[in-house]
Amino acid sequence: MLTAKQHELLLFINQRLDESGISPSFEEMKEALDLKSKSGVHRLIGALEERGFIRRLANRARALEVMKMPEGRNVGGNNVARFAPVKESKPQIQIPVAANDVMEIPLHGKIAAGVPIEALEGQNSLSVPMALLGAGEHYALEVSGDSMIEAGILDGDYALIRKANTARDGEIVVALVRGEEATLKYLRREGQQIRLDPANGSYEPQYYAPHEVEVQGKLAGLLRRYH
Amino acid sequence: MLTAKQHELLLFINQRLDESGISPSFEEMKEALDLKSKSGVHRLIGALEERGFIRRLANRARALEVMKMPEGRNVGGNNVARFAPVKESKPQIQIPVAANDVMEIPLHGKIAAGVPIEALEGQNSLSVPMALLGAGEHYALEVSGDSMIEAGILDGDYALIRKANTARDGEIVVALVRGEEATLKYLRREGQQIRLDPANGSYEPQYYAPHEVEVQGKLAGLLRRYH
């Protein structure tokens, strides 16, 4: 899927993001790739974006985000044991259903504060209006618990998650902690630490080393049902 | 399903992708298959693509991607605990099933505390999974304001409303007050009075005589979008 240069750049970006949480600038990438001009970096970034490996905010400095890594490679190089949760997969192509701006996305189970994702690997799926999703690969999780209640995310809601390996500060992510607990939390970086913030005064923020936390996706939408 | 050459090529591509994450070029594949011209590779790639084993970006260098491998190779579905050197499975492309469990409902405008519904009776509509709705006639409103924030209903959310003329105590309703203001509130009865409760400590409950309040619908679902 990638050329050697694209691969090299992707690795570098991912590494920097993992270590410091800060996107490298074009200048820094230029140095890392041993180039003498930034224009090349620009093209490579374009190629990576086109292929869905990274995502970026246009005209913003240091606003890169890694969506996936080539072939199984684990992001952040953390060799933590992992349990049932989200299986890494090849990009699944989501084609809008004809005549309907709706998509079927897989329902991967429940997510709760402090509790692993229940791997209810059933064939469950959810129909979701495309208007709620952006580009990319998505899945749904049923929210369990009240740790995000102040962000308007209630017990029983369905969280629509876009797969990603990194996220920017302040975004709500599905974070796999030490390979065993997956939780939905605000992601924030403080120095060399990763901080996972609940949205509930009764819970405390938790701090981790970067290698202990793996971002599996970010919150892209929410569905709730009143009976 | 595959000819010997096709099979050989697929294996080679998969191996290279696995080892280095970098797609082989036509030249390299030519060498690997012991061919003396790239045109043969071109045909093989075409065949593999046609059969859904690989996918590629047209006119892009080294932009191959393996979608699945031949034979009963395990494709996803493993729910066993897995450890770090995760061997990748190649999930099949997920094509959404024709979703007939979807409904188009009209988007009637915005609703806010203390402000009439904006009658933007345009062509706007929203596709919504039927799972979020019950029986009956529904429409959607964009929520404006923070008066229901403690009920997890935020500014910008889409409220799915089921038309109804009555509601039980404690339900969230669209209430038309004195024929002019439509608001989203908790409905409660106190003696001969109707009480409309916001879910926000900064706002006060409001009391009305029964004839002043007309229930237009009850909250049936909620959609939110994070960008």
Added chain:
DNA sequence: CATGAATGGAACGATTAGAGAACAAAAGTG
């Protein structure tokens, strides 16, 4: 020998890559 399929060859055009510079847009500073 005819035929269709697979292979070889080479020309062609497009993409990728490197460099340099000028410019525009954000972020930071006082």
Added chain:
DNA sequence: CACTTTTGTTCTCTAATCGTTCCATTCATG
């Protein structure tokens, strides 16, 4: 707010790599 620095964008050239296409040739088979 004005000014400076940092950062991202765009353009032009040049060269090498890569993918595409068309056509001739070979091969296996009946």
